[in-house]
Amino acid sequence: MVTALWLYLASTEDLRDPALTRYYEALLTEDECARRQHFSTDRLREEFLLTRGLVRRALSSHSGIPPTAWRFAKNPYGRPMISGPPGAPPLNFNLSNADGLVACVVSAREEIGVDVEVLDRAAETTAIAEQYFSFSETAALKTLSGPLQHYRFFQYWTLKEAYVKARGIGLYMNLDGFSLDLTDGESIRIRFDPPAEDETSAWHFFQFRPTDRHIAAVACRASFPPELKIEWV
Ligand SMILES: CC(C)(COP(=O)(O)OP(=O)(O)OC[C@H]1O[C@@H](n2cnc3c(N)ncnc32)[C@H](O)[C@@H]1OP(=O)(O)O)[C@@H](O)C(=O)NCCC(=O)NCCS
Incomplete structure (x- = not known):
């Protein structure tokens, strides 16, 4: 039996496309919009936007749930996890970003980190x-x-x-x-x-x-x- 893990990667270079930037901005919750403003540089703001967009797209590609519907909470150590919508599949995911590169790993049930x-x-x-x-x-x-x-x-x-x-x-x-x-x-x-x-x-x-x-x-x-x-x- 083979367990599948999916790693999605994206580059902030893609945000040079204003249509894609607008698409990702429309996916942010109010709270995420506020958090985005607190980053000190454009590069960090871009990585934050791309990370939120990537995780929503990645999770939606493994379920029938639209990208805007996902809600997230954090465990006591800061790890984000899915908290909604009600009935969302129990997917695991983890995120990382470094200097223009954003990564999101998704699995059906396994513990994963990237x-x-x-x-x-x-x-x-x-x-x-x-x-x-x-x-x-x-x-x-x-x-x-x-x-x-x-x-x-x-x-x-x-x-x-x-x-x-x-x-x-x-x-x-x-x-x-x-x-x-x-x-x-x-x-x-x-x-x-x-x-x-x-x-x-x-x-x-x-x-x-x-x-x-x-x-x-x-x-x-x-x-x-x-x-x-x-x-x-
Ligand atoms: C926060 C930490 C989990 C990762 O930090 P990082 O490597 O600087 O940053 P990354 O981009 O790889 O990961 C950040 C993402 O990890 C996720 N994350 C945060 N806390 C987490 C936790 N406890 N468990 C799993 N994932 C976590 C979040 O999604 C976070 O991004 P977000 O805040 O935009 O949602 C933590 O390990 C850390 O502070 N590391 C600092 C680096 C270091 O000193 N390493 C020592 C040498 S090995």
Whole structure:
């Protein structure tokens, strides 16, 4: 049996089309319109608008519910989830945005998380790893240098973020209490420390480059190995 996950991607470049911008603006609730005004830059306002539009379109493509009808609430850790309309299917979704790229992952029932990051920025890779990553991840990172170390850092970063977002806990979770194993040619595995914390075999990960500038990771808890379908919207 194959579990399907859908990852929808969109670029803020698309908002150069005034008709699309107007379409997305018409989907915002009053509260979302107010939130949009609070962002400090045009780029953040655009990412916010595109994220709200993308999640509504994505969820509607998996149900008979029109994009304007969706309502959202947040769990105590800030994770958005569906709160309406009444009778809405219990779809899971998660969102991420980074420098013009917006991602929305949807599943029928599995816990899922997504993270996208932009690669062409400086990062104090080993210093951040020592603060947040597990001992084995930090040690693996230190065996590398230059662009390889930079890339490996963002591999760990996005995978760890995707996992904590799938759990719905975000950074309230200890990031050094679990490790990602990245062995070339093998599927990505997670290990927990202490081992009883979560079930290693239940977790599945995907990692890829949606653009030349971005790296993305998806984490999913599923009984069967999932298939990830990626669609640019
Ligand atoms: C908020 C957090 C969940 C993700 O933040 P982020 O990576 O900066 O931003 P992303 O664009 O990937 O994700 C933001 C979206 O995640 C969703 N989100 C927020 N809290 C969430 C949670 N607890 N669980 C799952 N998803 C959550 C929201 O949809 C949010 O976007 P919105 O506010 O526009 O709806 C959290 O993990 C965080 O603050 N990370 C900071 C980055 C960091 O320091 N990482 C450490 C190195 S691994």
